[in-house]
Amino acid sequence: MTLEQLRTEVSGAVVTASDPEWDDARRFHSGIGEPMAVVCVSSVDDVRAAIRLARAEHQPVMVRGGGHSAWGGVPGGVTIDMSALSSITVEGDLVHIGGGATWGAVAAELAKHGLAISSGDTASVGVGGLTLGGGIGLMVRQWGLAVDQLVGAQLVTAAGDVVEVSATSHPDLFWALRGGGGNFGVVTRFDFRAHPLDGVVSATLAIEGDPRPVPRVLRDVLADAPRALTVTYSDVPAMDPNAPAGASIQAVWVGRDVDGARAALAPLIDLDGVTVAELEARDYPDILMQMPAAEPDQPMPGFVGGNTLLRMLDDEAIDKLVSFREAHPASVVLLRSLGGAYGDVAQADTPFPARDATWFAMAGAFDVPGMLDDAGRAAAQEAWDAIESHGQGSYGNFTVSTDPAWVTRMYSPDTLARLAAIKREWDPQNIFCRTHNVVPAAA
Structure with missing residues (x-):
C-alpha cells in the first residue's frame, strides 16, 4: 500500500509534510513530531488500513490518544491519531470507551450516571496510554489501577485483524494489555466496570x-x-x-x-x-x-x-x-x-x-x-x-524517557520474558515499538 492508496481507503485525513494541515496534524500535547505521515482515523477499518501502510513502508506505528507521550517526538513512523474514536457508551456499570477518548471527557460523562473510574490526574490524558501502562489514579486505594477495572478490549493487531480480548478470549493477550503498554496492537475500544460515585x-x-x-x-x-x-x-x-x-x-x-x-x-x-x-x-x-x-x-x-x-x-x-x-x-x-x-x-x-x-x-x-x-x-x-x-x-x-533500556526497569525478568513471548505471537515484526518497547522473544 502507498500513501495515495491509503488516502482513498480511509474516511479520515492522511496528512504529510506536503499538506497545508501538516503543522497542526503533527503537533501533540507534549510537543511537535516529525512522522512520515499522520493518519486521522475515524473507524476501526481506518486503523487497519494505517497499519497496512506502516507494514508496507517498514515503518513503526505511533498511536496518539491524549498526546502526552514523549514517543510522539521520535522522528519517522506512522502516527495514528485516535482522537475521533472517542465515543463513551454506558450500559449499567459497563462502560465502552473509544481508544481516542480522554479521561476528562470520560469522567464528565460517567458523572451524569453517578459513576466513575479511577483514572489519572489530568483531564487531557488519553484513556489508551494511561490504561495500557497501568494507570495510578486519584482513587487507586479504593478501586486499584485503571487496568484493574478493565474487563475487555477491542484490538487491531499487527496483522490487521480485529480481535475481542478479555479474561476468556485471548487471556494471555488480555494479561499483557493490563500494564504491558502499547506493544501488542491498537486498542480501539476499552471496556471497564465503573463504580457508583456521587462525588x-x-x-x-x-x-x-x-x-x-x-x-x-x-x-x-x-x-x-x-x-x-x-x-x-x-x-x-x-x-x-x-x-x-x-x-x-x-x-x-x-x-x-x-x-x-x-x-x-x-x-x-x-x-x-x-x-x-x-x-x-x-x-x-x-x-x-x-x-x-x-x-x-x-x-x-x-x-x-x-x-x-x-x-x-x-x-x-x-x-x-x-x-x-x-x-x-x-x-x-x-x-x-x-x-x-x-x-x-x-x-x-x-x-x-x-x-x-x-x-x-x-x-x-x-x-x-x-x-x-x-x-x-x-x-x-x-x-x-x-x-x-x-x-x-x-x-x-x-517518565519522559524514550531510552529503550527503561523497560528493564519496569518489569521483573520473568514478567518481561512472558511479555516478550506474547509480543512474538502478536507483533513479531515489532511495528508497535513507539512505547516502552518489549522486543519480541527469539523464535
Missing part, C-alpha cells in the same frame, strides 16, 4: 517549614486509613504551572463525607506548619488537573531522576527525597499512596510491578540551562539512584 472530598494541605515530619506522619496515617482516602505529597518549584510552589498534600476521599475525610486527615492537620487550604465536597470531574499543551518554541527541559514503587516508606527514604528537593532548586518530589485495592491484585495477574508496594515515589531535577551543569546532573542522578535503591520497578507512564 469526592478534595483536600489541599499547605506545608511550611521543614517538611520532613509531614511525610512521616502521612505514612503512619495511610497505614490504617480507610480505602476511601488516597493522598499525594508533592514539593514543586515555582516554575511548575500545575501546582502551587512548595510542599503540599492533595487528598481525595471517595464520597462526600467531609467529616470522615477531615477525621482521617486530622493527624496531619494538627501538625505545626500545616494549614488547610481546601477541604470540601466536589464533583470528581472538577478535580482533574488541566495541563496546558507544550509550546513548540519552548521545548520541555530535560529531567534527571526517575520513579519507583516502594514496599515501605521508611525514614531513610523520606530523608533522601526531602534532601533531593533541597539540593536542587529546580526539582520536584512526589509521593502517591498505594495499598488497599491496589494490593488486592496478585502479582501474577497483571504485568504491573510491585503489587505489594505501599507508595509510589518520583523525584527529578529539571535540566534548565544555567541551573544544571555536568556536575549538577551527575549529583542529581547519584541522589536519585540512592532513592531508587529503596524501590522495585518503575511506572512507565511517569
